[in-house]
Amino acid sequence: MNIAVCLKQVPGTTKVEIDPQTNTLVRQGIENIVNPFDTYALEEGVRLRERYGGKVTAISMGPPQAEAILRDALATGADEAVLLSDAAFAGADTWATAYTLSRAVDKLGPCDIVICGRQTIDGDTGQVGPELAEILGFTFVSYVSQVEEIDGEHMRLKRLMGERYEILEALLPAVITVVKEINTPRLPSLRGMAKAKSATIPVWGAEELEVDGNKIGLTGSATRVIKVFFPQRTQRAEILEGELPGQVDYLIDRLREANLI
Amino acid sequence: MEYFLSEQQREIKSLARRIAEERILPVRAELDENEEFPWAITKDMADSDMFRVFIPEEYEGLGGGSLELCLVMEELSRVCSGVALGYAATALGSYSLVEYGTEEQKKKYLPLIASGEKLTAFALTESTAGSDATNIKTTAVPEDGNYIINGTKQFITNGGDAELYTVVALTHPEKGIRGASTFLVEKDTPGFSFGKKEKKMGVRASSTRELVFRNCSVPRENMIGREGMGFPIVMRLLDRSRPGVGAQSVGIAQGALEAAVDYARERVQFEHPIIALQAVQQMLADMAIGVEAARLLVYGVARTIDSGAKSYTEESAMAKVFASDMAMRVTTDAVQVMGGAGYMRDYPVEKMMRDAKITQIYEGSNQTLRTAIAFELRKRKGRRE
Ligand SMILES: Cc1cc2nc3c(=O)[nH]c(=O)nc-3n(C[C@H](O)[C@H](O)[C@@H](O)COP(=O)(O)OP(=O)(O)OC[C@H]3O[C@@H](n4cnc5c(N)ncnc54)[C@H](O)[C@@H]3O)c2cc1C
Ligand SMILES: Cc1cc2nc3c(=O)[nH]c(=O)nc-3n(C[C@H](O)[C@H](O)[C@H](O)COP(=O)(O)OP(=O)(O)OC[C@H]3O[C@@H](n4cnc5c(N)ncnc54)[C@H](O)[C@@H]3O)c2cc1C
Numbered sequence: 001m002n003i004a005v006c007l008k009q010v011p012g013t014t015k016v017e018i019d020p021q022t023n024t025l026v027r028q029g030i031e032n033i034v035n036p037f038d039t040y041a042l043e044e045g046v047r048l049r050e051r052y053g054g055k056v057t058a059i060s061m062g063p064p065q066a067e068a069i070l071r072d073a074l075a076t077g078a079d080e081a082v083l084l085s086d087a088a089f090a091g092a093d094t095w096a097t098a099y100t101l102s103r104a105v106d107k108l109g110p111c112d113i114v115i116c117g118r119q120t121i122d123g124d125t126g127q128v129g130p131e132l133a134e135i136l137g138f139t140f141v142s143y144v145s146q147v148e149e150i151d152g153e154h155m156r157l158k159r160l161m162g163e164r165y166e167i168l169e170a171l172l173p174a175v176i177t178v179v180k181e182i183n184t185p186r187l188p189s190l191r192g193m194a195k196a197k198s199a200t201i202p203v204w205g206a207e208e209l210e211v212d213g214n215k216i217g218l219t220g221s222a223t224r225v226i227k228v229f230f231p232q233r234t235q236r237a238e239i240l241e242g243e244l245p246g247q248v249d250y251l252i253d254r255l256r257e258a259n260l261i
Numbered sequence: 262m263e264y265f266l267s268e269q270q271r272e273i274k275s276l277a278r279r280i281a282e283e284r285i286l287p288v289r290a291e292l293d294e295n296e297e298f299p300w301a302i303t304k305d306m307a308d309s310d311m312f313r314v315f316i317p318e319e320y321e322g323l324g325g326g327s328l329e330l331c332l333v334m335e336e337l338s339r340v341c342s343g344v345a346l347g348y349a350a351t352a353l354g355s356y357s358l359v360e361y362g363t364e365e366q367k368k369k370y371l372p373l374i375a376s377g378e379k380l381t382a383f384a385l386t387e388s389t390a391g392s393d394a395t396n397i398k399t400t401a402v403p404e405d406g407n408y409i410i411n412g413t414k415q416f417i418t419n420g421g422d423a424e425l426y427t428v429v430a431l432t433h434p435e436k437g438i439r440g441a442s443t444f445l446v447e448k449d450t451p452g453f454s455f456g457k458k459e460k461k462m463g464v465r466a467s468s469t470r471e472l473v474f475r476n477c478s479v480p481r482e483n484m485i486g487r488e489g490m491g492f493p494i495v496m497r498l499l500d501r502s503r504p505g506v507g508a509q510s511v512g513i514a515q516g517a518l519e520a521a522v523d524y525a526r527e528r529v530q531f532e533h534p535i536i537a538l539q540a541v542q543q544m545l546a547d548m549a550i551g552v553e554a555a556r557l558l559v560y561g562v563a564r565t566i567d568s569g570a571k572s573y574t575e576e577s578a579m580a581k582v583f584a585s586d587m588a589m590r591v592t593t594d595a596v597q598v599m600g601g602a603g604y605m606r607d608y609p610v611e612k613m614m615r616d617a618k619i620t621q622i623y624e625g626s627n628q629t630l631r632t633a634i635a636f637e638l639r640k641r642k643g644r645r646e
Contacts (some may be wrong), residue, residue, distance in 0.1 A: 187279055190310035194270055
């Protein structure tokens with residue numbers, strides 16, 4: 001079974017700040033981590049390999065520093081890793097990202113399952129997984145909380161839907177996105193760390209992936225992030241004073257003004 | 262402090278810390294309360310290759326020495342020395358094979374220990390033989406190419422939970438301790454059973470049981486080392502493992518120191534955090550000095566062993582005695598610094614104080630080890646090069 005796991009490098013959770021002047025993420029001095037949901041994706045990939053044999057390849061698109069999360073992936077059970085990195089990939093929206101990832105999955109050769117996290121903690125869209133399935137022409141199942149069984153062409157999955165679970169059977173090849181409930185990611189192993197340290201991680205750019213230049217990076221992005229901001233908390237309290245009937249009249253006027261009644 | 266650790270040693274230490282903080286800390290109080298064997302954590306440690314640390318590379322290990330083992334022990338013990346003890350007992354139980362096993366024995370068993378599939382134990386103590394280990398009564402009488410073991414071992418760590426046991430028994434009872442030999446006994450061998458699990462003051466996440474042998478037949482191939490060499494073998498293995506108890510003590514004390522400092526910074530009395538009180542400062546400073554001094558002694562002795570030194574009875578006793586006495590004092594003071602809160606189970610230091618006590622007792626009580634140190638001192642007239 002050939003399994004690809006998609007991992008994104010994101011700024012460490014608690015410390016993210018937005019520069020109010022430029023509306024961009026303040027990335028200086030911020031430690032980068034693997035998107036937490038993606039660790040569950042990797043763990044599930046490794047567990048499936050342990051159950052059914054095969055190979056797990058970790059893929060990340062990002063700047064050269066993103067190699068760090070791929071080394072961690074190798075230390076934590078991935079067999080191989082590739083970094084998709086090229087100045088031309090910069091500024092990609094979810095569609096351009098999914099397209100680029102799809103080219104890498106193609107280049108890796110026959111693939112049975114692609115596993116993604118349910119969403120990232122920075123972009124937060126949850127769109128890359130489904131878009132990737134669409135581009136690859138694979139079956140797509142989101143919010144998977146358990147892979148019950150894989151036999152030949154099908155897999156039986158449990159999907160977490162708010163208050164209920166769904167049991168689905170999906171045709172392979174498939175892209176799935178996973179939720180936290182699916183497993184407890186293992187810690188790295190000392191042998192894995194040694195292997196990861198000496199591993200060469202190939203870097204594939206636009207040329208290696210033979211991408212259509214109009215579909216990648218900022219050029220290929222239909223979406224532009226124009227502004228990122230924290231929602232302003234605009235709650236204000238007004239304490240009414242004076243005689244009760246006067247207060248009521250005033251309150252009704254205010255509510256009318258605000259088009260609330 | 263610069264401890265001059267290699268890159269690999271740092272990695273081992275930091276991964277052990279992650280296991281301790283991410284996997285042990287959340288369940289530490291529960292394991293202590295319920296005296297539960299930490300199977301899930303054992304699996305995590307195995308997956309992270311912690312059991313490979315002390316096994317040679319030829320047998321699927323990482324070939325670490327005493328220092329590497331000490332680093333793991335220290336980090337695990339900083340959070341829970343009970344979990345650490347189960348790990349250390351497996352290391353001690355496998356040293357017999359590493360040091361004295363035949364090629365076949367090593368090939369057969371060490372990879373299974375390295376992968377964490379089989380835990381081990383080391384069984385010397387009996388009701389008549391504690392500090393006086395020469396007074397063991399368990400026999401292993403030769404019969405048709407096998408040895409028939411009879412007797413009872415007591416206070417055996419990992420007893421009942423381990424799969425492989427290093428057992429010392431008299432093959433020639435008439436020769437006394439000179440007739441002792443060492444055996445590897447597998448858990449499911451007929452005639453081998455376990456007594457009840459002991460209820461303990463501390464290190465409650467470790468299991469301690471009696472091993473009962475009733476006409477338990479063990480094949481000759483399971484003898485470790487030469488016949489009659491049982492006693493010198495176990496004495497040497499204990500010399501080798503004592504810095505591990507030292508590291509356990511350092512870890513316990515480090516954990517207690519951290520808890521005490523955190524608390525003293527937060528706790529306000531007489532309008533100031535109590536860490537502003539000189540009386541508290543003096544205590545904390547002495548605690549920190551003790552931890553650091555013990556750590557350096559333990560690392561130093563571990564390095565001495567790893568350098569290939571021939572004899573290190575005295576040094577390894579020193580590391581164990583000094584660190585364990587320090588841990589008892591530091592944990593007691595940590596409870597003192599934290600006052601009533603320190604005495605309560607909601608805080609970790611009362612457990613650390615209970616746990617610290619055992620480090621002064623096992624692998625040679627501190628009294629008997631001081632006697633051993635004095636014996637060496639007398640031989641070398643107290644001189645050092
Ligand atoms: C604050 C912010 C807001 C944004 N808003 C939008 C927006 O509204 N629309 C839009 O099109 N773009 C948006 N982007 C850009 C978007 O984050 C990235 O362009 C896109 O690369 C990944 O989308 P995502 O982070 O939302 O991933 P998601 O779709 O949330 O990620 C799902 C999964 O896909 C995989 N994955 C995602 N990115 C990568 C990668 N680079 N390498 C490997 N695997 C990956 C992971 O498994 C991940 O768990 C935004 C970016 C930021 C920082
Ligand atoms: C939790 C736990 C785990 C253990 N795990 C193992 C294990 O895995 N394998 C194993 O073989 N054993 C194990 N032991 C046994 C342990 O090693 C012994 O308890 C220890 O050696 C002390 O022996 P004792 O308990 O019989 O005490 P005793 O020997 O009866 O000692 C009682 C007191 O007398 C003092 N004393 C005795 N002789 C002398 C002397 N010559 N000079 C000065 N003082 C002396 C001692 O210091 C002590 O204070 C374990 C014990 C415990 C409590």
